[in-house]
Amino acid sequence: MTEPAKTELGTADILRILELLPHRYPFLLVDKIIEMNGDESCIGIKNVTFNEPQFNGHFPGRPVMPGVMLIEGMAQTAGALCVASRGDKAPRLVYFMTIDNAKFRKPVVPGDVVEYHLTKMKQRVNMWWFKGEAKVDGKVACEAEISAMLVS
Numbered sequence: 001m002t003e004p005a006k007t008e009l010g011t012a013d014i015l016r017i018l019e020l021l022p023h024r025y026p027f028l029l030v031d032k033i034i035e036m037n038g039d040e041s042c043i044g045i046k047n048v049t050f051n052e053p054q055f056n057g058h059f060p061g062r063p064v065m066p067g068v069m070l071i072e073g074m075a076q077t078a079g080a081l082c083v084a085s086r087g088d089k090a091p092r093l094v095y096f097m098t099i100d101n102a103k104f105r106k107p108v109v110p111g112d113v114v115e116y117h118l119t120k121m122k123q124r125v126n127m128w129w130f131k132g133e134a135k136v137d138g139k140v141a142c143e144a145e146i147s148a149m150l151v152s
Contacts, residue, residue, distance in 0.1 A: 012033040013032050014079060015086055016084075017033065020083045021079060021094070021129065022138070026053050029069055030116065033081070036081055036085075038085060041120065044118070045078075046116065047145065055110065065108045065109065068114060071134075071142065073116055074144065075148060078132065095150075096147075100145040105140050105143070108136055118130045119131050127148055127149050132146055
């Protein structure tokens with residue numbers, strides 16, 4: 001008989017995220033992780049502010065968060081979860097491998113709080129696959145399936 005999966009709830013503030021990921025300003029796209037369920041799922045938060053560099057050109061007079069940055073934010077959140085779940089065996093790098101079924105539903109603008117909802121679809125040794133949604137006010141702004149590889 002198999003035992004049920006162990007549930008470990010946790011969080012990560014910005015200092016912990018900086019330990020888990022190699023990304024730094026201006027390319028760190030997750031501010032905190034409010035829920036980490038073992039290596040199964042997590043919710044990351046990104047506070048979108050007008051003073052971020054991408055808004056100088058995307059778009060002048062009508063700032064919109066680039067969709068590719070939303071997907072990168074989901075990937076960073078998933079990567080932090082993977083590294084945190086490995087504990088002492090944590091690798092130093094997480095490589096983004098694939099993006100599938102990406103859809104952009106609504107624009108994200110300065111002042112929005114983005115929630116990155118990630119759920120593990122499968123894992124094989126050092127490869128991980130996640131289903132992700134970026135939500136603002138409970139509405140899906142972006143969704144995609146992503147995969148990553150952890151490298152020592």
